[in-house]
Amino acid sequence: MTDTQTQDLPGGDMFTLGTPIADTKSPDGPIEQRWTTAKFENKLVNPANRRKLSVIIVGTGLAGAAAAATLGEAGYHVKSFCYQDSPRRAHSIAAQGGINAAKNYNDDGDSTYRLFYDTVKGGDYRSRESNVYRLAEVSTNIIDQCVAQGVPFARDYGGLLDNRSFGGVQVARTFYARGQTGQQLLIGAYQAMERQVAGGTVTSFTRHEMLELIVKDGKARGIIARDMVTGAIETHLADAVVLASGGYGNVFFLSTNAMGCNVTATWRAHRKGAYFGNPCYTQIHPTCIPVSGDHQSKLTLMSESLRNDGRIWVPKNREDCDKDPRDIAEEDRDYYLERIYPSFGNLVPRDIASRQAKYMCDEGRGVGPVVGDFRRGVYLDFADAIARLGEDAVRAKYGNLFDMYARITGEDPYKVPMRIYPAVHYTMGGLWVDYDLETTIPGLYATGEANFSDHGANRLGASSLMQCLADGYFVLPNTIRNYLAEGPFEPISEDAPEVVEARQAVEGRIKTLLSINGERTVDSFHRELGNIMWEFCGMERTEEGLRKAIDLIRGLKEEFWRNVRVLGAADTLNQSLEKAGRVADFIELGELMCIDALHRRESCGGHFRAESQTEDGEALRHDDEFAYVAAWEFGGDSAAPVLHKEDLVYNFIELKQRSYK
Amino acid sequence: MNLTLKIWRQDGADVAGRLVTYQVSEISEDMSFLEMLDTLNEQLIASGEEPVAFDSDCREGICGMCGLMISGQAHGPEVTTTCQLHMRSFKDGDTITVEPWRAEAFPVVRDLVVDxxxxxxxxxxxxxxxxxxxxxxxxxxxxxxxxxxxxxxxxxxxxxxxxxxxxxxxxxxxxxxxxxxxxxxxxxxxxxxxxxxxxxxxxxxxxxxxxxxxxxxxxxxxxxxxxxxxxxxxxxxxxxxxxxxx
Structure with missing residues (x-):
């Protein structure tokens, strides 16, 4: 392709266009049969041969721990890596609401097909049908597996499993363990993995961070990791590598992600040849506790179930914004979601609720403390619910959330309306993978939030836990054997040029970071990057803003490598050094996200381009131009990225425009 | 508020540690305890001193990674994790001692970080x-x-x-x-x-x-x-x- 053809595309001056890409692994035929066919046709590995095969898994959240346990049980040698001090701390643990499964225990019309349909529609028709159907299909096995492990799901008085409904779907298919479902599922997967550690099939490397991927003869053959306690740079070789390293929401600095969540594992793989799918698709969750000041280090989400009984409003008049909300008369309040979306009201999907809150605050009608230039908060008011149901009933339903809110803000939400504001919560984009969850580097797999695969442009509630465990327990262990059956691969030495080059690259980077000794802390760069991303690549994106962001990010990158200050030594626990490496990668990722957002001149799911909206201000897709996955190839440090398009073909589900009026 | 912090500093598992006194000022009561330590660390880096190492990850009270002995109490004066403890639990002028977990089975890795x-x-x-x-x-x-x-x-x-x-x-x-x-x-x-x-x-x-x-x-x-x-x-x-x- 020549550049002249790219020039005609939106943002075409920022990238080059490569050859199309396609998933070649999904079987054809009726969608209900595809996974069965794949499992039958995938090659098998004889149990005696599994002992000779090794797999590295980076990350111990639901996707990583589940895969480590399952591959260990099958008899492979697994090396598991996490940056935390224990595998049990991975951020899957913070998921609150629940996990979907098409069990249809309530006989309310649920089915595998309906879960498939809801997920594709919820993703705004930007996901791959085969993958999503498989996800829905294995969802029921997940619940069986977790119950057998002792996960204490909520039960009714008959002792059977209880369900609730979630996120805009009309059936009750969400299994839950109070507000701590992620914790309970992760502890289950962690225990299953620790059982394999005891059995000798899994070796666990905690406080280890992957800093480079080893690729030899075009295949992923290992990683370079830093022991975060001793600082030792270690080489770990294997027959295959799985990245289950989570999402990249921390590119925004403030997000609901854990402090340590980072993109380094996937970004290093991207630089080594793995394509990055749809990096601009991020989910911004409407019900988070607002920023209280410049000291803020992270944001805390409160379950969106609050929107079932709370009413969202802002003052009609700007001059009321600093009043005690209880003194603002009913006629001076604007219940804007109920006004604009009379049929869905406060229960519109996440992206719409978030964007409307932003508009209210942009208009100067936000509430709470002034942060930056304006107030970033809207009221979530339970006064009506308390009057209708009584305080005790509200406490029984939401007590934990109210307590958490009170602890963080110092305000009593039973008396004063809560303040909420949207926050970055989840990233739908990630490494491009085929039906086998294999990236464009043979032998390199990506699972869970680290891949791009199942949620399209928007993820439905209670489906991230489902995807991570589907990938980890059921999908990857069945697809990776297709690759491992060709092994064991030729042994490689730690002295092979590709290994030495990877190790030296890591050592060189660390040395550089420690030697710059500039004026600014790592956190100050991270905050600045976050502000740029939030402002220009957040809830609403425009061509002008994105171009500005790209300029700013390039300037920030230049300054980072000239002016960052990282104290301390390489051969000890050094948290500034850890952060510096991560922020350097976030800066590069941020630029690619903006380029992706710039080129996708349509609105879909979590990606809202101001230039593409209906007359009513709703997201407007352009299926004729953009019904594809954007898979980005790293172009080099001084060259533009290369766009490869994977056309999305819908044979089973009809594409429609969403409407929630 | 202004606070005096006495923080355990220890360069590694096998070297002796000591309490070091630091002053922090303009601490907001809306900060979490760990954000207060973040603020101290930004100050230390600016003055060329290595920041205090401490563990934290989710900062939502669920991952279990954080944990400090705060003036002799595990996780401090409230029934919650260190990350969910907020500075409104303290007063202007307070002196706060911050130490790692002390137990033979939890050896110190560095500063406030234990194994x-x-x-x-x-x-x-x-x-x-x-x-x-x-x-x-x-x-x-x-x-x-x-x-x-x-x-x-x-x-x-x-x-x-x-x-x-x-x-x-x-x-x-x-x-x-x-x-x-x-x-x-x-x-x-x-x-x-x-x-x-x-x-x-x-x-x-x-x-x-x-x-x-x-x-x-x-x-x-x-x-x-x-x-x-x-x-x-x-x-x-x-x-x-x-x-x-x-």
Whole structure:
């Protein structure tokens, strides 16, 4: 392709266009049969041969721990890596609401097909049908597996499993363990993995961070990791590598992600040849506790179930914004979601609720403390619910959330309306993978939030836990054997040029970071990057803003490598050094996200381009131009990225425009 | 508010540590305790001094990674994790002492960071139900009485932070272990391995250098998830029964 053809595309001056890409692994035929066919046709590995095969898994959240346990049980040698001090701390643990499964225990019309349909529609028709159907299909096995492990799901008085409904779907298919479902599922997967550690099939490397991927003869053959306690740079070789390293929401600095969540594992793989799918698709969750000041280090989400009984409003008049909300008369309040979306009201999907809150605050009608230039908060008011149901009933339903809110803000939400504001919560984009969850580097797999695969442009509630465990327990262990059956691969030495080059690259980077000794802390760069991303690549994106962001990010990158200050030594626990490496990668990722957002001149799911909206201000897709996955190839440090398009073909589900009026 | 901090600094596992005094000013009461330490660290870096190392990850009170001894109390004066403790619990002019967990089984790595891998090894010793992926029966085939399911959940909420060990004069890990034993013992799925599990876990616990329980109750009082003290009774009862071979 020549550049002249790219020039005609939106943002075409920022990238080059490569050859199309396609998933070649999904079987054809009726969608209900595809996974069965794949499992039958995938090659098998004889149990005696599994002992000779090794797999590295980076990350111990639901996707990583589940895969480590399952591959260990099958008899492979697994090396598991996490940056935390224990595998049990991975951020899957913070998921609150629940996990979907098409069990249809309530006989309310649920089915595998309906879960498939809801997920594709919820993703705004930007996901791959085969993958999503498989996800829905294995969802029921997940619940069986977790119950057998002792996960204490909520039960009714008959002792059977209880369900609730979630996120805009009309059936009750969400299994839950109070507000701590992620914790309970992760502890289950962690225990299953620790059982394999005891059995000798899994070796666990905690406080280890992957800093480079080893690729030899075009295949992923290992990683370079830093022991975060001793600082030792270690080489770990294997027959295959799985990245289950989570999402990249921390590119925004403030997000609901854990402090340590980072993109380094996937970004290093991207630089080594793995394509990055749809990096601009991020989910911004409407019900988070607002920023209280410049000291803020992270944001805390409160379950969106609050929107079932709370009413969202802002003052009609700007001059009321600093009043005690209880003194603002009913006629001076604007219940804007109920006004604009009379049929869905406060229960519109996440992206719409978030964007409307932003508009209210942009208009100067936000509430709470002034942060930056304006107030970033809207009221979530339970006064009506308390009057209708009584305080005790509200406490029984939401007590934990109210307590958490009170602890963080110092305000009593039973008396004063809560303040909420949207926050970055989840990233739908990630490494491009085929039906086998294999990236464009043979032998390199990506699972869970680290891949791009199942949620399209928007993820439905209670489906991230489902995807991570589907990938980890059921999908990857069945697809990776297709690759491992060709092994064991030729042994490689730690002295092979590709290994030495990877190790030296890591050592060189660390040395550089420690030697710059500039004026600014790592956190100050991270905050600045976050502000740029939030402002220009957040809830609403425009061509002008994105171009500005790209300029700013390039300037920030230049300054980072000239002016960052990282104290301390390489051969000890050094948290500034850890952060510096991560922020350097976030800066590069941020630029690619903006380029992706710039080129996708349509609105879909979590990606809202101001230039593409209906007359009513709703997201407007352009299926004729953009019904594809954007898979980005790293172009080099001084060259533009290369766009490869994977056309999305819908044979089973009809594409429609969403409407929630 | 302005505060005086006395913080434990220790360069590595094998070197002596000491308390170092720092002043911080303009601390907002809306900050979390860890954000206050972030502020101190930004100050230290600006002045060319290495920042204080401390563990934290989710900062939502659920991952269990954070944990500091704050003026002698595990996780400080409120019943919550260190990350959920906010500065409104302190007053202008306060002096706050910040130390790592102190226990032989939790050696200091650096400054306020300790090694809690002993907890992972206790879980490896038997803190699981042995079921391979794919071998599970249909989930609703085995009803679990709600009372038992609720108690299993209450004890499964342990976050493995180690505050119980830090608070205990004997540095015992029996609240942590009792929580896991109780969680799995309450469920029908956990019965097959019930006896072997408790013996194996207790052996590992003692091997790691944790002390025994003498019913002081500091562990439960310090627990941010309010794990009840009676899980230790369940642990002891299960252990006695297993040893008798009943």
């Amino acid at each position: 809690r891998s002993a907890f992972d090894r206790i879980i490896q010793a038997g803190g699981f139900i042995s079921v391979n992926t794919g071998a599970a029966p249909e989930a609703n085939n085995t009803p679990v009485p709600k009372v038992k399911a609720d108690r299993a959940f209450d004890t499964a909420t342990c976050i493995g932070c180690g505050a119980c060990v830090a608070a205990c004069p004997n540095a015992s890990g029996m609240l942590f272990m009792g929580a896991k034993v109780t969680h799995l013992s309450e469920l029908p799925q956990g019965q097959a391995e019930r006896d072997a599990r408790v013996v194996s876990m207790v052996n590992q616990h003692d091997h790691e250098g944790f002390g025994g329980c003498t019913n002081i109750g500091e562990c439960s009082a310090a627990c941010p998830k309010e794990i009840p003290l009676d899980v230790i009774s369940t642990l002891n009862a299960d252990f006695r029964k297993a040893k008798r071979g009943a």
